[in-house]
Amino acid sequence: MDLIHCCVRWPWKNFPTSKTSLFQKEERLRHYNPLPLTVPAFSNRMPAQCVFSRIEGKGKRSPPPPPGGAPAKLAAASPVASRKWRSSAHALRGAPRRAQTPGSVTYVQSNLPRRPVPRSPRLRPGGAARAPGAGRTARSHPGAATCPFSAKMALASGVRFAPRALLRPWSSPVELFHHDRYRHHEPPAPVHYEDKHVSVVKVWGGTEPSRYFLITARIHKWPSGILRLGGINGDDISEAPRVCPWARRWVQTASAGPAAALSTGAGPSLPLFLLLAEWVAVMKLRNPPVNALSLELLTELVISLEKLENDKTFRGIILTSDCPRVFCAGLDLTEICGRNPAHCAEYWKAMQELWLRMYLSSLVLVAAINGACPAGGCIIALSCDCRVLADNPKYRIGLNETLLGIIAPFWLKDTYVNTIGHRASEQALQLGSLFPPAEALQVGLVDQVVPEDQVQSTALSEMARWLAVPDHARQLTKNMMRKATADRLLRQRDADTQNFVSFVCRDSIQKSLQAYLEKLRQRKG
Numbered sequence: 001m002d003l004i005h006c007c008v009r010w011p012w013k014n015f016p017t018s019k020t021s022l023f024q025k026e027e028r029l030r031h032y033n034p035l036p037l038t039v040p041a042f043s044n045r046m047p048a049q050c051v052f053s054r055i056e057g058k059g060k061r062s063p064p065p066p067p068g069g070a071p072a073k074l075a076a077a078s079p080v081a082s083r084k085w086r087s088s089a090h091a092l093r094g095a096p097r098r099a100q101t102p103g104s105v106t107y108v109q110s111n112l113p114r115r116p117v118p119r120s121p122r123l124r125p126g127g128a129a130r131a132p133g134a135g136r137t138a139r140s141h142p143g144a145a146t147c148p149f150s151a152k153m154a155l156a157s158g159v160r161f162a163p164r165a166l167l168r169p170w171s172s173p174v175e176l177f178h179h180d181r182y183r184h185h186e187p188p189a190p191v192h193y194e195d196k197h198v199s200v201v202k203v204w205g206g207t208e209p210s211r212y213f214l215i216t217a218r219i220h221k222w223p224s225g226i227l228r229l230g231g232i233n234g235d236d237i238s239e240a241p242r243v244c245p246w247a248r249r250w251v252q253t254a255s256a257g258p259a260a261a262l263s264t265g266a267g268p269s270l271p272l273f274l275l276l277a278e279w280v281a282v283m284k285l286r287n288p289p290v291n292a293l294s295l296e297l298l299t300e301l302v303i304s305l306e307k308l309e310n311d312k313t314f315r316g317i318i319l320t321s322d323c324p325r326v327f328c329a330g331l332d333l334t335e336i337c338g339r340n341p342a343h344c345a346e347y348w349k350a351m352q353e354l355w356l357r358m359y360l361s362s363l364v365l366v367a368a369i370n371g372a373c374p375a376g377g378c379i380i381a382l383s384c385d386c387r388v389l390a391d392n393p394k395y396r397i398g399l400n401e402t403l404l405g406i407i408a409p410f411w412l413k414d415t416y417v418n419t420i421g422h423r424a425s426e427q428a429l430q431l432g433s434l435f436p437p438a439e440a441l442q443v444g445l446v447d448q449v450v451p452e453d454q455v456q457s458t459a460l461s462e463m464a465r466w467l468a469v470p471d472h473a474r475q476l477t478k479n480m481m482r483k484a485t486a487d488r489l490l491r492q493r494d495a496d497t498q499n500f501v502s503f504v505c506r507d508s509i510q511k512s513l514q515a516y517l518e519k520l521r522q523r524k525g
C-alpha cells in the first residue's frame with residue numbers, strides 16, 4: 001500500500017467578493033496590518049470556537065493607541081482569558097512587545113488547548129486574515145454563535161483577526177467556481193504553462209478583467225504538492241506575499257509562471273493568493289494482482305488510518321488502487337479457504353476493525369474507484385463518504401456474496417441499505433448484482449462516474465467540496481448518521497466473529513469457496 005501526501009490549497013474565507021472590496025479601498029489596505037494574522041491549518045475537529053493566531057514578521061512599527069480592553073463578556077467569563085486577550089490585542093495593534101521569533105505563530109486567544117505548530121514550513125498553518133468582511137460573515141455563520149466572543153466585539157476592540165469559526169464554505173475554489181458569477185461564464189482558454197519550477201494543471205474562473213481566477217499548479221520541487229492560487233485578473237502580483245507571508249517562497253517560485261501565462265488578456269501580472277493549507281492523503285492500495293484484502297493489507301490499512309487520524313494536519317484521505325483494472329477484489333479468499341478457525345477469526349476481526357474505522361472516520365474519505373470493485377471492495381468504497389467511479393463497463397461494483405454461496409453479514413447489509421435504500425439492497429443482495437458504472441450511478445452506489453483519466457482529479461474536487469464544510473459540523477453529522485449502524489456491530493462483535501468462523505469453516509462453504517477460487521484461476525488460464 002502506498003501513502004502519498006498531497007496538499008490542497010485552500011482560499012481563505014475572505015476571498016474578495018469584488019475587486020473593489022480588496023484593491024480599490026486603498027485606505028483599508030494602508031491600514032491593513034502588514035503582518036497578516038492567520039489561523040492555524042484547519043483543525044476544527046473541535047467545536048466551533050475562536051482560535052486567533054498570527055505570524056510574526058520582521059520590523060518595528062509605531063505603537064498605535066492601546067486597545068479599549070477585553071470584552072466584558074470574556075472578562076466576566078474568565079479573568080485569565082481576559083488578561084490574555086488584553087495583552088494579545090495590545091500586541092496586535094503594534095504596541096512594543098517582547099522579542100518574538102520571526103515566523104513563529106502566536107496564539108492570541110483561545111480557550112482550546114494550544115495546538116502544536118507543525119515544524120515543516122510546508123505544514124505551517126497559514127492564511128490571509130483579512131479583517132474586511134469578517135463581521136459580516138460572523139453574523140451569518142452558525143459557528144459564530146458559539147464563539148467565546150463575537151467577531152463584532154473583536155473588531156470593535158480594533159483587532160484584526162482570523163477566527164476559525166468564521167471560515168466560509170463558499171470560499172473554496174470549487175465553490176467559487178460554482179458560484180453564480182461563474183456558473184454561466186465561459187471557461188477560460190486553456191492555459192499551458194510549464195517551467196522548471198511549476199506547471200499549471202488547471203485554471204478556474206475567467207480571464208476577463210475583474211474576474212477572479214484560481215490556478216491549480218504543480219510544484220516540481222514538491223512532486224505531490226498541488227498549489228491553489230487565486231486572484232483577480234490585472235492586479236499586482238506583489239500583493240501575494242503580504243497576503244500570505246509564510247508562503248512567500250512558494251508564491252515567488254510560482255508567480256513567474258502562471259502569472260505570466262495568464263497575463264495575456266488581463267494585464268501585466270496577476271495577484272496570487274495562496275491561502276489556507278489543507279492536507280489530503282492519497283492512499284493507494286497495492287496488493288497485486290487484485291488488491292485482495294489479505295490480513296496484511298487489512299492491518300496496514302487500519303494502521304495507516306489510525307496514523308492519519310492522529311495526525312491533525314490531515315483532514316481527508318483519497319483511497320484508490322495502484323493495481324491496474326482492479327480497485328479491490330474483496331476478501332482474500334485464500335485467507336478463509338483451508339485455514340483453521342483461529343486464523344479465520346483473526347482475519348474477520350481485522351475486517352471488522354477496518355470497517356469500523358473507515359465508517360466512523362473523522363476524516364473525509366473519498367474513494368477514487370479506478371477498477372473492479374466487488375464484494376469487500378465495495379464495502380471499502382461504501383465506508384467512504386463519497387465515491388467516484390471510472391466509466392468503464394468492466395469496472396463493476398456491488399455485493400456479490402450470494403454468487404459465492406456465502407451471505408453478507410448484517411453490517412455489510414446495513415451499509416448497503418444506508419447507501420442505496422432497502423428495496424434496491426434487497427434485490428441487489430439476493431441477486432448478487434454487480435453494477436456497471438451507469439447503473440451504479442443510477443442506483444446511488446456511487447456519486448460520480450467520470451472518464452478514467454479524471455477519476456483522481458474528480459476525487460480531489462469532491463474532497464475540496466467536503467472539506468469546505470467545518471469539520472466539527474460534518475463529523476458530528478456523520479456520526480449521527482452512522483453511529484447506530486456501527487454500534488450494532490460493536491454490540492455483537494464477538495458473536496459476529498463466531499458466526500463468521502462457524503459459517504466459513506463448514507465443509508460445504510469451504511467446498512464452494514474452493515470451487516470459486518478454482519474457477520477464478522481457470523478463468524485466467
Ligand SMILES: CCCCCCCC/C=C\C=C\CC(=O)SCCNC(=O)CCNC(=O)[C@H](O)C(C)(C)COP(=O)(O)OP(=O)(O)OC[C@H]1O[C@@H](n2cnc3c(N)ncnc32)[C@H](O)[C@@H]1OP(=O)(O)O
Nearest residue numbers: 292329330331332333334372375376407499503520521524
Ligand atoms: C449466518 C451468517 C453468518 C455470517 C457469515 C458471513 C460470511 C460472509 C463472508 C464473506 C463476505 C465476503 C465478502 C467478499 O469480499 S468475498 C470475495 C468476493 N470477491 C470476488 O468475488 C472477486 C473475485 N475476483 C474477480 O472477480 C476478479 O478477480 C476481478 C477482481 C474482477 C479481477 O479480474 P482479473 O483482473 O481478470 O483477475 P483474475 O480474475 O485473473 O485474478 C487474478 C488472480 O487473483 C486471484 N483472485 C481474484 N480474486 C481473489 C480474491 N477475492 N481472493 C483471492 N484471490 C483472488 C485469482 O484467483 C487469480 O489468481 P491466480 O493468479 O493465482 O490465478
